[in-house]
Structures are given as structure tokens and as C-alpha cells.
Amino acid sequence: MSEFALIAAIRRVLTQPTSDVVVGIGDDAAVLRAGDGALVWTIDAQVEGVHFRRDWLSWADVGYRSMMAAASDLAAMGAKPVGALAALTVSRGFCEAMLVELAGGQREAGELLGCPVIGGNISSGDTFSVTTTVLGRAEKPLLRSGARPGNLVQVAGRLGDAALGLRHLLAAHNGGAGVVAWRRPLAQIDAGLRARARATSAIDVSDGLGQDVEHLARASGVRVLLHEAQLLLCAPALPERDALALALGGGEDYALVVTSDERVEGFEPIGVVTEGEGVFVKCLDGREMPQAALASGYVHSV
Amino acid sequence: MSEFALIAAIRRVLTQPTSDVVVGIGDDAAVLRAGDGALVWTIDAQVEGVHFRRDWLSWADVGYRSMMAAASDLAAMGAKPVGALAALTVSRGFCEAMLVELAGGQREAGELLGCPVIGGNISSGDTFSVTTTVLGRAEKPLLRSGARPGNLVQVAGRLGDAALGLRHLLAAHNGGAGVVAWRRPLAQIDAGLRARARATSAIDVSDGLGQDVEHLARASGVRVLLHEAQLLLCAPALPERDALALALGGGEDYALVVTSDERVEGFEPIGVVTEGEGVFVKCLDGREMPQAALASGYVHSV
Numbered sequence: 001m002s003e004f005a006l007i008a009a010i011r012r013v014l015t016q017p018t019s020d021v022v023v024g025i026g027d028d029a030a031v032l033r034a035g036d037g038a039l040v041w042t043i044d045a046q047v048e049g050v051h052f053r054r055d056w057l058s059w060a061d062v063g064y065r066s067m068m069a070a071a072s073d074l075a076a077m078g079a080k081p082v083g084a085l086a087a088l089t090v091s092r093g094f095c096e097a098m099l100v101e102l103a104g105g106q107r108e109a110g111e112l113l114g115c116p117v118i119g120g121n122i123s124s125g126d127t128f129s130v131t132t133t134v135l136g137r138a139e140k141p142l143l144r145s146g147a148r149p150g151n152l153v154q155v156a157g158r159l160g161d162a163a164l165g166l167r168h169l170l171a172a173h174n175g176g177a178g179v180v181a182w183r184r185p186l187a188q189i190d191a192g193l194r195a196r197a198r199a200t201s202a203i204d205v206s207d208g209l210g211q212d213v214e215h216l217a218r219a220s221g222v223r224v225l226l227h228e229a230q231l232l233l234c235a236p237a238l239p240e241r242d243a244l245a246l247a248l249g250g251g252e253d254y255a256l257v258v259t260s261d262e263r264v265e266g267f268e269p270i271g272v273v274t275e276g277e278g279v280f281v282k283c284l285d286g287r288e289m290p291q292a293a294l295a296s297g298y299v300h301s302v
Numbered sequence: 303m304s305e306f307a308l309i310a311a312i313r314r315v316l317t318q319p320t321s322d323v324v325v326g327i328g329d330d331a332a333v334l335r336a337g338d339g340a341l342v343w344t345i346d347a348q349v350e351g352v353h354f355r356r357d358w359l360s361w362a363d364v365g366y367r368s369m370m371a372a373a374s375d376l377a378a379m380g381a382k383p384v385g386a387l388a389a390l391t392v393s394r395g396f397c398e399a400m401l402v403e404l405a406g407g408q409r410e411a412g413e414l415l416g417c418p419v420i421g422g423n424i425s426s427g428d429t430f431s432v433t434t435t436v437l438g439r440a441e442k443p444l445l446r447s448g449a450r451p452g453n454l455v456q457v458a459g460r461l462g463d464a465a466l467g468l469r470h471l472l473a474a475h476n477g478g479a480g481v482v483a484w485r486r487p488l489a490q491i492d493a494g495l496r497a498r499a500r501a502t503s504a505i506d507v508s509d510g511l512g513q514d515v516e517h518l519a520r521a522s523g524v525r526v527l528l529h530e531a532q533l534l535l536c537a538p539a540l541p542e543r544d545a546l547a548l549a550l551g552g553g554e555d556y557a558l559v560v561t562s563d564e565r566v567e568g569f570e571p572i573g574v575v576t577e578g579e580g581v582f583v584k585c586l587d588g589r590e591m592p593q594a595a596l597a598s599g600y601v602h603s604v
Contacts, residue, residue, distance in 0.1 A: 006424050009398045013405035014419045016412070020384045021420050030421035032385060032437070035337045041420075043387040043435055047427045082322045083334060085345040087433045096311045103315035110318070117316045118323050118343075119332035122308050125349045126429055131389045133345055133435040135334070 027144055027219075028076040028204060037139045040079035044070035048128040056169045059098045061183045062130065063105030069206070070132035071113050071187035072254040076204035077143075078196030079136035081115035081189065086132045089125035102130070113189055138196065142258070146200040147220035147273045151259035154267035156191035159209055159234040160243065163250020178236060181253060188256035191266055199258035210248040210291035213257060213279045220259075223276030226291065228283045230270045240284065248281070248295035329446055329521075330378040330506060339441045342381035346372035350430040358471045361400045363485045364432065365407030371508070372434035373415050373489040374556040378506035379445075380498030381438035383417035383491065388434045391427035404432070415491055440498065444560070448502040449522035449575045453561035456569035458493035461511055461536040462545065465552020480538060483555060490558035493568050501560035512550040512593035515559060515581045522561075525578030528593065530585045532572045542586065550583070550597035 011025040022038055023031035029042035046066045048054060057065065067084060074081050086106065090099075103117070110116045115134060147153075161181035168176025188204070195202065203216045209226075217224045228244055234255075235247035258264060259273055271282075279291040313327040324340055325333035331344035348368045350356060359367065369386060376383050388408065392401075405419070412418045417436060449455075463483035470478025490506070497504065505518045511528075519526045530546055536557075537549035560566060561575055573584075581593040 005398060006401055009402050010405050010419075010422070013402055014409055014412075016409070016418045021418065024418070024420040025422070030385065030387060032420075039341075039437075041385075041387060041437065043389045043421070043423050043433070045389045045391060045423055045425045045433065047391055047425050050425055050427050083332065083343075085332060085343060085435060087345045087347045089347060089349055089431065096307060099308055100311050100315055103312050107316055107318070110316075116318045116323065116326070117312075118326040118334075119345070120312070120327070121345050121347055121433075123347045123349050123352055125352050125431065127427055129391065129427070129431070131345070131347065131423075131433040133343075133387060135341075135343065135437070 023141070023143065028073040031141050037137055038141055040074055040077045040136045040138050040141050041133070042070060042073035043131065043133040044073065045129055045131040057183060059101035060105035063102040064109045064184060066130040066132050067106050067109035067113065068185045068187045068254060070134045071115060071189060072204040072206060074134055074136040075188040075192035075256050076202050077138055077141040078192045078199065078202065079138035079141060080193060081113050081134050081136040083118045084110065084115055084132055084134045086117055086120040086130055088120065089123045089127065089129045091124070091126055091128060113187060142196055142199050142202040144201055144203050144216045144219035147216060147222050147259040148200055149222060149273050149275045151200055151261060151273040152263060152269050153224055153226065153257065153259055153271040153273060154264060155234060155255050155257050155270050156188045156267045157255030158253050159231060159255055160236050160246030160250040162252040163246045164236045166252065185252060185254045187254050191256050194266060195258045195260070195264045198260045198262060198264055200260055202256065202258040205253060205255040205257060206251045208249045208251040208295060209257070210279060210295040212251065216257065217277065217279050223274045224271055224279045225274055225288065226271035226279065226281045228281055230268065234268055234270065244294055248291050325443070325445065330375040333443050339439055340443050342376055342379045342438045342440050342443050343435070344372060344375035345433060345435040346375065347431055347433040359485060361403035362407030365404040366411045366486060368432040368434050369408050369411035369415065370487045370489045370556060372436045373417060373491060374506040374508060376436055376438040377490040377494035377558050378504050379440055379443040380494045380501065380504065381440035381443060382495060383415050383436050383438040385420045386412065386417055386434055386436045388419055388422040388432055390422065390424045391429065391431045392424060393426070393428055393430060396430070415489060444498055444501050444504040446503055446505050446518045446521035449518060449524050449561040450502055451524060451575050451577045453502055453563060453575040454565060454571050455526055455528065455559065455561055455573035455575060456566060457536055457557050457559050457572050458490045458569045459557030460555050461507070461533065461557055462538050462548030462552040464554040465548045466538045468554065487554060487556045489556050493558050496568060497560045497562070497566045500562045500564065500566055502562055504558065504560040507555065507557040507559060508553045510551045510553040510597060511559070512581060512597040514553065518559065519579065519581050525576045526573055526581045527576055527590065528573035528581065528583045530583055532570065536570055536572065546596055550593050
């Protein structure tokens, strides 16, 4: 059963109208009314053996990365983080020194994000995991659903560097290109804040550009045409076909995609919004191909 | 390494002053400034094999119980919940029918609490867990630290019923007294809201009355003297010694303890606050005993 089917099933059962909820299940984060603005709220889990392997990350990296992965959803809403809570599940061998190192990584990320960890929970369990919830504020949160034909599709951050790093880690090549990008991503909070006045829609790239832009296109009821030539400028320096597969399939750079009438400072153009549906790539040879056909070279799982 | 040592270590690393944070790591929930009032925010994990066994609970029970366990921290702050996010870790066998049942239990609890689940996250993993974060509002949140000598110690909810139920479940006696209390606790949100104008301090009973009141006494810099005769009125109908051990050691009823000058409606008196430190029980025979010596008959873990 896919994550999307699960989420659709959950939404059917759980959706109940309340006066406080502006956006419920289905966008990058939930939105609650709060005075003049809104609270934007998300949760993300990093599970050992699923999202990372312990020999790939120091405990500080685990803490740092868990904060960035969670905060990235707030970047996608154009929100400014205010604080985080973290729930740890730790097994018997976990000691105070490891915890202090992990918390040090959370703090490093928290300082970059302007978002301290202000509480949490510790449970025992067989598998290590850290689940982080981040709360932020936005006057008018960006959604996935506002893209309009004629908009430029733009990205802040690299595409595929972290995926290349993961490929090296899977091959036990810890010093390879992209490994630092995979270990130490940066949530595009500042880019989201810069974009929020102009952007018509936004999504962060956590599962892979192709897949994530599919969500945006579906939510907005539009077609997106990405340009290979532009994508390659944001992708690792590899042979074209491989670089494109990484740029479309690799998500853990936590890049930020927005659509808007004009170019936003600090974003690179990667395509255009048109009438229709689906996400396609205009290749260097002029052909238009469905993104999924080109991203397929990339394997996501640990 | 104890949970308390871990939390102290985390706090040393993570505490950083920011203008939005009123209460950070160490109380029942974190508190953020929000207009005239405050946001109260907590996270709680329920891990299979640690907090429950699958043969003890339906999926609906798992969902219901996870919401109540998390919301109980908000009751302890005198806060009104506004919404929840849930992060699930599910293993391969988990199917849509199970998810719908689990979400149904979350919804049931959410309706009782006035707190819908408005978002979340699903990961794969070897061990099932559900981690719930709940956000609420309070004008002036109750803390653990305000108890004063002369205050009455009072409780809303039962003490030890759920622990008795757990004892039956551990003995494979699924129909025993207290099993429903263990499966379907009620977070004392309404009691917390009633208490907030008068209470000087509050804590919810998640680890056991004795231990949790120790936290409150330490945070407030006071001694608490509980009365066995009063505790037994809130405890299971068992021989005195056993009933007292369950009342002091059993936490998963999610009862709410407050201190205040006068009795609060819907709360039962169980003791008094005095000068000094520690938590003691005035026994039926007139002796005063440290609570830990009397709670020791109770075993907490699954």
C-alpha cells in the first residue's frame, strides 16, 4: 500500500471541520488560524535503517538532519519557524554522550533555522528514531494549489547532490561527492520567506523533484514542463542522463520549488506551468518525456 | 541511564533564549507566547512492545489511547487542545483497513477532546509506533512550580484502575477489572480548564502518582503529604496495601493533580502541601512513609 493511498484513507476518516483549522491533511504542513496570521505546523520521523544507517551519520548529523527535514515543510509554506519538539526512541545501548551529541546537532540546525528545540519525549524501543515537530508563523501560508498557467517554475537549492551522496554511502564510499549534502542539508527557510509575497504555490523536494512537482501540479490542476537544460545547471556534474535522473529522483537536498509570474531572487528557473496535467521534461533533443520515465534510474531507499 | 538524566543532559545543550519561548524543556509541555495568551505544545510516543502489546488493544484502541496520552499533558497546563499531528511508523503487514481503524480511534478521542488530527506523517519501520503532538491554548498555563505550603492536593480521575487493568492483561485476563480503564483513558482536559483559575500548580499522572507528585514537589520546592484514607477512595477496591501500591505507582489513568487554596469542583482531596521536600503518605496507622516505599509493589513496564 502506497503512502498516498494511506494518506487518502486517513483523510477520509479524520477530516472534521473546526473553526481553527485552515489547512488540514494533504499539504506540506497543517495551518491553524492565529490572530492576524497563521500557525504552520508539521511532523517528520527519521527512523534508523529506513531514513539513515548509523555508520553513515554521527549522532550530531542525525540531530541536525532531523531538524532540517522537518523544517523543510515550513519553508514550503513560506513560514518562519518558532520552535521544535523532538520525540526520541532509543535502544538499550544509547547513553548520555550520544544524546548530548545528538542534541548538539539539533542545536546547530536550530540556530541556523532560528528554531530552538523546546521540549520532547524519550521512549525506549528496539529501533532508534527521532520524530520532530516544528511550529512556525506565516501571514499567508503558501500552498501547493495556486500554480497558474504562465507561471515560472523555480528552485532554490541543489537537485540531486544528496542523492549522489547517498549513492556513494551505499557503495561504502564515505568521501564521495554529495555526501556532505546528504548529511547536512539546509532547509530553504530564507528562500521561502523571500518567495512568499510573489509565489502562487510552493512545495519542498523531499521525495524527489519529479514526484513532488507531480503533487503540486495535481493540487493546482495544471501541467508542468521542466527544462532539462535548466535542471542540469542545478544537478551534479555527471553524464547528462545520470545527472537528470538524480535531479528528478533525488529528494533529500530539501530544495524548494515555487511558481510565480516573475523570477524570485535566489531561485533558478527550471520550467513553466501550462494548461493540462502531469509533469514532463523538455529534453536537450527537443522531445517531451514524462518525468517518471527519466527519474527511474534513481533508487530512493536506504 | 534514567529518563530524568537524559532530559537534564538535553536541557543543558538545547536551552537557548528566544523571545517566543515562555516554558522550555522540563514541564509537562512547552509554552510559546501568542498574542494575549499562550500556545501549549507537547509530544508523546506510543511504541509497540514498550507502551502496549498488540494483543491487548484493537487498532482503534491504539489510536484512541495515543491521543489521550498526548492530550493529558495539555490538561496538566490548563490548556484547551486545538489540534494534533500524528507520525506513524508502520511495518510491512500494515494495511489500509488497520489504518482506517486506527484513525477511527484517533477521531473518537479527538471528538471527546475537541481536537482533530489535522496532519501527520507515515514512515515504514520494523516496530509500529504512533507519535502524537498536540497544540493547545491557555491564557495563563498552569506549571509544576507554583505549589505553596497550606495548599490542598487534589485529583481528578481514578488512581490505579488502569494499572490494575494492565496487571490483568499481563496475566492474559482480558476481561479483568480496570482493563477498559487501561485501554480507554480520558485526558482530564475539562478538569484542567475548571482548575486553571484557582490552581497554583498541576501535573498529570502518567508515570505514577508518587513519582509525578515528586516532580511537582521538587519544581515547587515543597513537601507533599498524601493521605492513605483519601487515596483509597480513588483507588481500586482491593486489600489496602495493594490498592495503595496501585494508586501510587500506576500512571496510565491520566488523572490530573492540582494544588490550590480551596477545593476545585470535580476534584477529590488527597493530601496537603507543607514546608520541606519529598512526597510522603500518612498511613491509616498514623505513620508517615516515603511514597516510594509504598508504591514499590507496582511494576510499570509492559
